[in-house]
Amino acid sequence: xxxxxxxxxxxxxxxxxxxxxxxxxxxxxxxxxxxxxxxxxxxxxxxxxxxxxxxxxxxxxxxxxxxxxxxxxxxxxxxxxxxx
Amino acid sequence: xxxxxxxxxxxxxxxxxxxxxxxxxxxxxxxxxxxxxxxxxxxxxxxxxxxxxxxxxxxxxxxxxxxxxxxxxxxxxxxxxxxxxxxxxxxxxxxxxxxxxxxxxxxxxxxxxxxxxxxxxxxxxxxxxxxxxxxxxxxxxxxxxxxxx
Numbered sequence: 001x002x003x004x005x006x007x008x009x010x011x012x013x014x015x016x017x018x019x020x021x022x023x024x025x026x027x028x029x030x031x032x033x034x035x036x037x038x039x040x041x042x043x044x045x046x047x048x049x050x051x052x053x054x055x056x057x058x059x060x061x062x063x064x065x066x067x068x069x070x071x072x073x074x075x076x077x078x079x080x081x082x083x084x
Numbered sequence: 085x086x087x088x089x090x091x092x093x094x095x096x097x098x099x100x101x102x103x104x105x106x107x108x109x110x111x112x113x114x115x116x117x118x119x120x121x122x123x124x125x126x127x128x129x130x131x132x133x134x135x136x137x138x139x140x141x142x143x144x145x146x147x148x149x150x151x152x153x154x155x156x157x158x159x160x161x162x163x164x165x166x167x168x169x170x171x172x173x174x175x176x177x178x179x180x181x182x183x184x185x186x187x188x189x190x191x192x193x194x195x196x197x198x199x200x201x202x203x204x205x206x207x208x209x210x211x212x213x214x215x216x217x218x219x220x221x222x223x224x225x226x227x228x229x230x231x232x233x
Contacts, residue, residue, distance in 0.1 A: 008133055008205035009216045057203070060138040076135055076203075080219035083132065083163060083204025084119060084175055084195060 002069070004037075006047070007078035010054060013047035023069075030056050031065040033075065048077070055080055086147035086159035086179070086194075090139050092166040097176055104158045104180045111157050115187040116178040117195055123170035128209045132165040132174070135203040139163070146197045150179075153193070154186040161194060163204065193230050200227040 004019050011017050027033050034054075038045045048054065056063050057076040069075065097118045105111050121130050147161060158180040168174060177194045181187040198204075206217040 005135065007135055007203070008207070057135070057138055060135075060141050062201070076138065078135070078203065079205060079216065081200065081203050082206045082217040082219055083134070083202045084199035084223075 002033075002072055003074045005074060005076040005078075007076065009079055010047045010077050014041070014043045028068055028070070029065065030058070030063060030067045030069060030075070033069055034065065034077075037077075053079060086151055086156070086161060088140070088143040088147050088161045088163075090134065090136070090143065090163050090165065092164060094164070095162045095173060095176055097173070097178065100160045100162070100176060101178050104160060104178060108157070108180075110182060111180045112182045113184040113187045114178060114180045115184065115191040116176070117191050118173050119175040119195075121168045121170050121172045121174060126210050127170060128211050129167050129169050130174075131167045131207045131209065133205045133207070134163075134165045138203045142202055143198075146194065146201065149197075150190045150194055154181065154190045156181050156186060156190055159190070159194075161198075163198065163202065165204065167209075196223070196227040196230060199223040 001020050001022050006014050006017055023033055023036055027036050034048050038048045055078055056065065058067060058072045059074055097116050101114050101116045104114055143161060156179060160178045162176040164174050175198065177191045179187045179191045200223050208215050208217060
């Protein structure tokens, strides 16, 4: 099981801040996971359609979409950050 | 060391700077930067959302990076979250060193990093409209200056 966290407009479009799921065995990378999530609901599809507009953290570190997710506990999906 | 705090409460930049220098005779420079909420285009409030566990971890990592890069004698970084109104302080970077160069550079490095790597998101409230702030390419360019080859 992986805990997924959503922030800012990604959270709003999906309609959830957090969800837990066991991805299918075919899901090997972050990119595969995003493809799988897009199939879950229209909200997921709307949030994840523009891959250039989202950023990913696996276990609290920024990663690229080709990163393997084997062993990941927590994956966060969010827009580019705007703090400071 | 550089202390990092993430909190909803306001802070007092003068108090924080004074605390860095208290009881010390080796500090020759303190650079303090405070970011404030601006009332741009009818802005009523700014709400900052963040990813608490990652924020704490990433702030500690970048504070350690700044500590390793410059000869610093102390520092405090505070980033607020929650709902803030124009005039409220959002972020503080206060850095102490023997000479000003290291303190100026480290403070700018920390701010550039906070803008591009700390997981915070700002939502603007203009009364009738709520809008998430878009990231700026100029902030990415500023942070890229500090990348080590």
